[in-house]
Amino acid sequence: MNALKDEGETGRGFVNADPADADLIQRVAGGCEDSFLVLFRRWAPRLGRFLTNATGSPETAEDLLQETFIRVLRAAPDFEPRGSAGAWIYRIATNLVYSHWRRERARPTHDAAGEEAIERTRAPARVSPENTRLRRAFLQDASRAVRRLDGNKRMVFMMKVDQGMTYEEIAAVLRCPVGTTKSRFYHAIRMLQRDLSQRDWSGAAFSDGEIPDAE
């Protein structure tokens, strides 16, 4: 299953999608405002989605998105044109996400972002109260389980399942070997499976509308 594959621009290979991005970054370094805005328009939707799903909060995502492009502006003169422009931009965004996650771990008093995310998660149209209760419990457990992953595993998991990146693309963004991204993904999934296996979720009403036999 990969529901991400048919999502056009956000499917496979998008990190290296357009070699013109490298030219744009070089023009930004040269002081071209139009190139900066073109770069922003091109990357903001997919980065915004990534940041929203990674932080669970649209407000935080907006702040991080703006900060990402301010950092792009400052770092443009240091961009190495032979590298991937997409990986470079994503790296800036992921560094901000790592910082956000560190702050989040430092003050785990209230999971407001998780609650918001659960509220926004698509729900099937017709479900029984029991299914809804179970679904909500699942989303809370899933959110907690994802937050319990260490930063690197969580990042690979997010990039893989949310952004549909290949292992090679993730490795380029995170500057680590491809094998490392694969093993992080496997470990992340196994840890999540272990966390979620403590309860039977077969009756939960998931977003695809399938409601299997209740417990």
Add this chain to the structure above:
Amino acid sequence: MPNETCDHWNNLIIDRLADELSESDAILVEQHLSECRECAAKERTLRALVDSIRTVEEYEVDPAMEERLALAFRAHQGRERLSDTTRRSPDRERSLFGFLPGLLLRPIPVYATLALIVGACLSGAWIERESGPAGSETAARPHAEGGSLAERGDSSGSAQRAAGARIPRFVVTPSDAVCLVGVLGADTL
């Protein structure tokens, strides 16, 4: 399928989730999922997990953000230009007046500081003129010339010239010069 092989299938399910499964393996996994309730439940939970983190499908970019970033870009470019102009370059180092272009771009407080220093120089020079060498010279003038101007009560210009009083002029003391060069140098170099 016996349960002991489910670890193998679990790996394939993870590959499927990662979209890293070959077509032939995908068919085998589909077949297994239709036969094994345990693996089907695992696969379903994983799918739900992915749904749980994908809270937004499309991100709407706030149009105001583009305006804010355009402003940030202009501010950044302004700072860059300023630092480029004031950065020491080999050509400017060789030029005696290389600091002048940078001086034109100084902010207002620097001009205010300069005005204060120049004012201090001028007032220092004035005090020096009033109580400095001219006064002592007059006091030391020999009585053969009929005493000091004050003593004689003669304040006419000709009498002053006759008494040897110096023509007033502004003097910049070494400490004033050091201050002036210090401010200009620190700010422009």
